[in-house]
Amino acid sequence: MYGEVSSPQYPLPYPADLLEQWDLEVPLGYRIQLTFNHLDIEPSPNCCYDSLMVVSDKKVLGKFCGQNSTDSYHPSNKTILSPGNRLQLVFLxxxxxxxxxxxxxxxxxxxxxxxxxxxxxxxxxxxxxxxxTTYLEQISLKCSSEYYILSGNGHFICDANSNWVSESGQKFSEDLPKCIPVCGINTEVTVGGRVFGGKQALLGQIPWQLLHKSSPRGGASLISDYWALTAAHVVDGFKTTTMSWLGGMIDSQAKNIVTMETEKIIIHPKYKTVGKNGEQTSYDNDIALIKMSARVPLGPNLRPVCLPKKTDGPVMEDMMGTVSGFGGYSDKSLRSKNLLYGHVQEYSLVECESKGKLVTDNMFCAGDDGQGIDSCKGDSGGPLFLPTLEQVSAEQPFRIVGIVSWGPPECGHKSFKGYYTKIQNYLDWIRETMANNCTRGDMSPLGPLIMLVKVSCTKKF
Structure with a gap:
């Protein structure tokens, strides 16, 4: 557990032409604390003549020579602490x-x-x-907020080399867990309503709904604590502009609104941009990602929706879905002060009137069966999600399947349906774009690299 090491013949001068090695070892679960009481070794640049090296697991912790503490290669009375339970001293x-x-x-x-x-x-x-935090003790981790869930290893043990290691044997720095937002959950409230011609949503019912209040008026959906999805035509012409988005409310004039500013706006590369005042003729690839300039403060009234699953069948899986927004809700009202929602179903493209505009596989149409429920002007960029609000369960979180894109000017018309961007076609693009534009806090810093360089020198006689 302790001892002393001295050069040959100490305190007499050491002999010439030496190669001495001491192997120090203490019990597993301990480190070696080495302190020099005296060191007087012939000084030389880089300790090329005579030297004492302290080595741990073939790594040189120090190479010493000199006569006093002012020498650059003298350890003075500083303590050296080994990484593990073994040290080697090599005197040359x-x-x-x-x-x-x-x-x-x-x-x-x-x-x-x-x-x-x-x-x-x-x-x-x-x-x-x-x-x-000593040898063989364990720690467990959790997310500091109930709106996040831990992803990765949450249990670590202190090993003999002072490293926290996971159950899989990886070091803490190599196997960092993350807290990711819980998606697709709202407060458990139910109420009927509509978007066009409908009623108001309750606070916390659609917590992923965002609003751009000024021109262009439009919606977006929060999908993480930094990112939101919207329609490309809503942000076309604003890529170099800071946009302000509102969330956490159902009343666009409320005082407790959360304001988020954009850091980046990334429009899908295959969308045909026309600028702020241009007239769009094609809404193919009408999707964009918004990155906020700061982490969104998640809470009961502001939290993300889940991304969809891929399906070869109908996008809405033969289910009713919910569309929401602050857009028009009657023939005379082009925008709503309150967040409205309604239930719609998917129709085949042959059943939907396109008014001569291009329809592609990146779109689907949805509406109701003559009840006047529809998305409308001002809802663009907002979500169409599954299941309906009345069908919420812990086993089936809400998933956004469509983005309000375009439709005929007559909202809620029995013969016409709204068109939505099919999000499942863009899952790879969404994930890759978010990964390539991650925040500094999401990046794992690389540890320092230590390089040992052998230095040679010539003795002067």
Whole structure:
């Protein structure tokens, strides 16, 4: 558990032409604390003549020479702490000791391994505060907010080398867990309503709904704590502009609104842009991603919706879905002060009137069976999601399947339906775009690389 190491013949001058090695070892679960009481080894640049090397697992922790603490290669009285339970001291001298230097003496003792509290990623905390952090002790992690769920390993053990390692054997820095937002959950409220000609949603019922209040008026859907989905035509011409989006409310004039500003607006590369005042003739690839400039403060009234699953059948899986927005709700009202929603069903493209505009496989149409429920002007960019609000369950979170894109000017017309961007066609683009534009906090920093360089020198006689 402790001991002393000295150069040969200490405190007399050490001999010339030496190669001495000491192997120090303490019990597993301890580290070696090495302190020099005296060091007097012939000085030379890079300790090329005589030297004492401290080595751990073939890595040189220090190479020392010199006569006093002002020498750049003298350890003074600083303590060296080994990474593990073993250390090697290698004392090498050349074939002369002209000034009769005395060598060294050092003491060592075992110090219990303590991994310490690791630097935790954003939004993560210990499940038990003030946890023990010594050898073989364990820590567990959790997300600091109920609106997030832990992704990755949440349990780590302190190993003999002072590393927190996961159950799979990876170091903490190599296997960092993350807190990802819980998607597709709202507050458990139910009420009937419509978008065009409908009633108001309740607070927390559609917490992913965002609103761009000024021109162009439109909607978006929060899909993470930084990103939102909208229609490309809503943000066309605003890529270099900071847009303000509102969320966490059902009344666009309320005081407790959360305001989010954009950092990036990324329009799908195959969408035909026309600018702010251009007239769009094709709504193919009408999808865009919005990255907010700061993490969105998630809560009961502001949280993301889940992305859809891919399906070879109908986009809405023969289910009724919900469309929501702050757009027009009657023939005379082009925008709503309150968030409205209604239930629609999918129709085959042959059943939908396109008014001569191009219809592609990147779109689908949806509406109701003559009840006047429809998306309308001002709802563009907003969500169409499954299931309907009355069908909510923990086993079936809400998933956005469509983005309000375009339709005939007559909202709620019995013969015409609205067209929606088919999100399932863009899942790879969405995920790749988000990954390629991640925030600094999402990136795992690379640890420092240590390079050992062998230096040669010529003795002067």
């Amino acid at each position: 001298t050349d074939d002369s000791n002209p000034m009769s230097h005395l060598g060294f003496t050092a003491v060592y003792q075992a110090a219990a391994v303590d991994c310490g509290i690791p630097e935790l990623p954003d939004l993560i905390e210990l499940t038990v505060q003030n946890s023990l």
